[in-house]
C-alpha cells in the first residue's frame with residue numbers, strides 16, 4: 757500500500773512530462789503494441805455571457821467506459837513494427853481516423869487527418885505499448901456538428917459514456933474551471949498530452965498552463 761501511495765504522490769509532484777520517444781524509434785521495438793489518440797479542437801475566442809472567462813478553444817475529450825477522461829482514439833490493429841516510417845504513419849493515421857469515426861462519428865469525407873497533425877509519441881510506463889498523439893483543428897462550426905453527431909456514434913453508450921469540452925478558463929476563486937478539471941482521473945498520459953498540446957498549439961501560454969497546474973495542486977478538494 758505504501759509503495760502505491762508513494763508512486764501516486766510522486767506522479768502528482770513530478771513535472772508533467774513522461775518519457776517520450778520519436779515515432780521512428782518506436783517502430784524499432786519488437787513485441788510492442790501501438791495506440792493513437794487525437795485532440796479535436798477549434799479556436800473559440802468569443803467571450804462567455806460572464807465576460808471575464810475567455811474560453812480560448814473548444815477541445816473535445818470523452819468520459820470512457822472505465823470512468824476515466826481521455827481522448828478519442830484507440831489501438832492500431834495492424835502490426836507496424838519494423839515497417840518504413842511513412843507507411844507506419846499512414847497506418848496510424850488510418851487507425852485514428854477509424855477510431856474517431858467509431859467513437860465520435862466524425863465524418864471523414866469532410867475531415868482528413870494528415871502527417872502534419874502528428875504531435876508526439878509516449879512510451880507506456882509498464883505495458884509494451886506506444887501512445888501516439890495527433891491534434892486536429894477545425895472550425896468551431898464543424899466542431900459543433902461533431903458534438904451534435906457524437907451521441908449517434910457506434911461506440912456511444914459502451915466504449916464512450918460522454919463527450920465534453922475542456923474548460924480552459926480559471927474562475928475568480930483561482931480553482932474552478934481548468935485547475936479543477938485537471939484533478940479529473942485521466943487515462944494514462946492523456947493529461948500530459950492535453951498540457952503539451954495546449955502549449956504546442958499556443959492555446960494557452962506556458963505561464964497560464966503552469967499556473968493552472970499549480971492551482972490544481974494547491975486547491976485540491
Ligand code: GTP
Pocket residue numbers: 791793825826827828829830831855885887915943944945946949
Ligand atoms: P477497443 O476498441 O475497445 O479495443 O478500445 P480502443 O481501441 O478504443 O482503445 P483505447 O482508446 O481504450 O486505448 C488503448 C490504450 O490506450 C489503453 O491502454 C488505454 O489505457 C490507452 N488510452 C486510452 N485513451 C488514452 C488517451 O487519451 N491518452 C493516452 N495516452 N492513452 C490512452
Ligand code: MN
Pocket residue numbers: 829830831855858859911915
Ligand atoms: Mn475505440
Ligand code: MN
Pocket residue numbers: 828829830831855859915
Ligand atoms: Mn478508444
Ligand code: MN
Pocket residue numbers: 830831855
Ligand atoms: Mn479499437
Ligand code: MN
Pocket residue numbers: 858911915
Ligand atoms: Mn472498439
Ligand code: MN
Pocket residue numbers: 959960961964
Ligand atoms: Mn490567454
